[in-house]
Amino acid sequence: MLVSWNYRYRNSPMDHIDPRARFIFSFALLFSATTTWNPNILAGIFLIALIWYSLGRLTWKDTRFGWLMISIMLFTMIVVNTIITGGGAGGVVPEGGQLVWPAGFDLFGRHFTFGLTVERLWFAVSQLMRILSISLVFVMIPYTMDSRAYGVTFSKLGLPDRLAYTMELSFRFIPTLARNFQVTLDAQRARGFELDAGKGSLVQKVKKVAPLIIPVTMNAIVSSEDIANAMDLRGFGQQKRTWLYELKFHWWDWALIAFSILMLLVTLLLAYRFEMRLFSVPAWWYGLFD
Amino acid sequence: MEKTVTTGTKKNIWAFGTNQVVYAAIGAALYAVLTWAFNIWQIPGAGNVGIRPAIVIPMFFGIAFGPIVGFITGFVGNILADMLSGYGFWLWWDLGNGIIGLIPGLFSALIYKYNEQKSIILGEISVVLGSALGMGLASLSERWVSGADMNTVLVANFLPAFLTNIVWGLILLPLLMIAYAAIVSRSGRS
Numbered sequence: 001m002l003v004s005w006n007y008r009y010r011n012s013p014m015d016h017i018d019p020r021a022r023f024i025f026s027f028a029l030l031f032s033a034t035t036t037w038n039p040n041i042l043a044g045i046f047l048i049a050l051i052w053y054s055l056g057r058l059t060w061k062d063t064r065f066g067w068l069m070i071s072i073m074l075f076t077m078i079v080v081n082t083i084i085t086g087g088g089a090g091g092v093v094p095e096g097g098q099l100v101w102p103a104g105f106d107l108f109g110r111h112f113t114f115g116l117t118v119e120r121l122w123f124a125v126s127q128l129m130r131i132l133s134i135s136l137v138f139v140m141i142p143y144t145m146d147s148r149a150y151g152v153t154f155s156k157l158g159l160p161d162r163l164a165y166t167m168e169l170s171f172r173f174i175p176t177l178a179r180n181f182q183v184t185l186d187a188q189r190a191r192g193f194e195l196d197a198g199k200g201s202l203v204q205k206v207k208k209v210a211p212l213i214i215p216v217t218m219n220a221i222v223s224s225e226d227i228a229n230a231m232d233l234r235g236f237g238q239q240k241r242t243w244l245y246e247l248k249f250h251w252w253d254w255a256l257i258a259f260s261i262l263m264l265l266v267t268l269l270l271a272y273r274f275e276m277r278l279f280s281v282p283a284w285w286y287g288l289f290d
Numbered sequence: 291m292e293k294t295v296t297t298g299t300k301k302n303i304w305a306f307g308t309n310q311v312v313y314a315a316i317g318a319a320l321y322a323v324l325t326w327a328f329n330i331w332q333i334p335g336a337g338n339v340g341i342r343p344a345i346v347i348p349m350f351f352g353i354a355f356g357p358i359v360g361f362i363t364g365f366v367g368n369i370l371a372d373m374l375s376g377y378g379f380w381l382w383w384d385l386g387n388g389i390i391g392l393i394p395g396l397f398s399a400l401i402y403k404y405n406e407q408k409s410i411i412l413g414e415i416s417v418v419l420g421s422a423l424g425m426g427l428a429s430l431s432e433r434w435v436s437g438a439d440m441n442t443v444l445v446a447n448f449l450p451a452f453l454t455n456i457v458w459g460l461i462l463l464p465l466l467m468i469a470y471a472a473i474v475s476r477s478g479r480s
Contacts, residue, residue: 006373030381034434065375077432081442092437123437131436138380142373162306166314167366173319174370181323206461209343213324213462214469217347220316221354222473228312236308279437 012057019153021253028260032267037279049133066139152243303356314362317351321367326374346462348391357395364391386428393420404471417459425451
């Protein structure tokens, strides 16, 4: 079983931005987007997220699995919960409102009534802008950030060395453990073990995976003692750690951090000082349903 | 070097020495690899939630090596699994997975022999509590992010994740604890 990271160097603008600045921007956008339901602010944030995403020069082929997961999430949240059942809008949109089809509608020779309101439909648009903005920024991280950079990035962002090194070490173990998993799977198959997805009940599936998970886990634990001893012999944790992969801020990284702080401050100011925090429907939207 | 005491005397569950660094890294990598391998069992239609046999890994690492190791196994492991699968970076679900490992880790202070009935019952309680708190926090964050009401959060996010997690945890954790007890006694670990 071959494990490969989704990252590859594309010589895109994103490849030249410091990972620390990228995380600061990503979290500033997350907090900005979740501060307000105002459509104008959300549209602005969505535009920023789109520009940010384009800097990664990602193709559909690269990111399709991520977008598939996001599509399932968006379908559940927006189509099922907000538009069809209305539950997804219950926390923000007030009860009542103007019906999209006040007299119902005819389909396949039958008459249907549907309680979808204009306000709920606009909320679905706002929800789409908010969740897509966050998704655009966060889904691209695995594809555009070198896995060697995570440990040093979190260390430089203030995470204790031991925790940052744990993260670094776990990246290194993945290919080895994936190989152990494949060896164990082959060995169990040679003994007549079958792991057919889609067959049997949930309990039967649980029973099927036990002969696979238990030996892989126990092997990993037994081998970890040797690694810990080797690290101790080399004086792990005796002094401040240095990192092979070095990070360096450029002027554009500082500019990005300044922009991130400004974006967050402006959003907070508009949301709390100018009362633009709550959900509202623009007048032109009502005009579409008159 | 601080060692995790697996049997016998009183444990320091908050120790984080070289052994714990390695256990946490191994646990996170194992959780990521197994999650990635089993990702074919995604539940269609349930937002953000997949059937994950590997969820037992942070629970077990918490029980065996303490709350910090359990938390890192779940938190970092989920980040790595999402990276391998190309799903992105979802901090609130990563934190939820960390809590699934953290709570059993708190129970590890009460567990000395992994194959005893009392230890297994404590492990099972920690599975339910950890899953409830971890998935509860992650699901509630969807209220903040997507503005969904409590009912939607409960039905679309919390219940599918919580129920599948406890099914895997309740069945697989005792098996892992018994297997680990055999390793502990065979290798003479203290």
